[in-house]
Amino acid sequence: MGSNSSSMNNIPNAEQLVQETGFSAAHILRLYERFQFLDKDDTGQLRPEDFGAVRELAMNPIGDRIISAFFSPGQETLDFASFVRVLAHFRPADSNRTRDGAQPEPANSSMRKLKFAFQLYDQDRDGKISRAELLQVLRAMLGMQVTEEQLQSIAERAIQEADFDQDDAISFDEFRKSLEKVNIDHKMSIRFLS
Numbered sequence: 001m002g003s004n005s006s007s008m009n010n011i012p013n014a015e016q017l018v019q020e021t022g023f024s025a026a027h028i029l030r031l032y033e034r035f036q037f038l039d040k041d042d043t044g045q046l047r048p049e050d051f052g053a054v055r056e057l058a059m060n061p062i063g064d065r066i067i068s069a070f071f072s073p074g075q076e077t078l079d080f081a082s083f084v085r086v087l088a089h090f091r092p093a094d095s096n097r098t099r100d101g102a103q104p105e106p107a108n109s110s111m112r113k114l115k116f117a118f119q120l121y122d123q124d125r126d127g128k129i130s131r132a133e134l135l136q137v138l139r140a141m142l143g144m145q146v147t148e149e150q151l152q153s154i155a156e157r158a159i160q161e162a163d164f165d166q167d168d169a170i171s172f173d174e175f176r177k178s179l180e181k182v183n184i185d186h187k188m189s190i191r192f193l194s
């Protein structure tokens with residue numbers, strides 16, 4: 001069992017996942033193989049430590065945060081469907097066509113990506129990035145290259161530029177506005193498949 005799994009039939013809710021995430025069937029199949037590879041003890045569930053085998057995450061300075069974003073608060077396991085739904089945030093957008101608003105947003109829309117990115121900073125999930133939360137991420141990403149003073153001043157400048165209502169924290173709306181000119185698709189494209 002489980003050794004020859006290269007068929008969509010073996011994947012629970014495969015069709016629904018294709019519809020929901022915009023991944024192709026072939027892509028879902030590859031992700032399933034990837035999932036099974038990570039699922040070392042073959043339980044159909046991943047735990048945070050299973051992600052240690054994803055080299056790109058192991059080498060990412062905020063890899064731990066990205067991994068914990070896969071898991072709902074208080075949850076320590078992840079099934080295949082949830083795995084795919086989170087990975088859809090990292091799927092590059094198909095095109096720039098405008099949406100008519102009648103369809104649900106695909107998981108890889110810029111807004112959903114921004115929300116996912118915001119969550120990587122907002123660790124206490126109070127809807128705001130505090131100065132301390134910003135510093136934690138900057139320290140993780142730049143810690144080796146800059147001094148603590150430089151870190152403080154980078155954080156200070158980032159808050160000053162984004163904090164329109166001057167409450168000394170960055171709300172999601174402020175985050176979105178300050179990143180409007182950044183190509184979030186490019187920044188959020190993480191390759192999970194080798």
Ligand SMILES: [Ca+2]
Binds near residue numbers: 121127128133
């Ligand atoms: Ca917060």
Ligand SMILES: [Ca+2]
Binds near residue numbers: 165169170
């Ligand atoms: Ca603010």
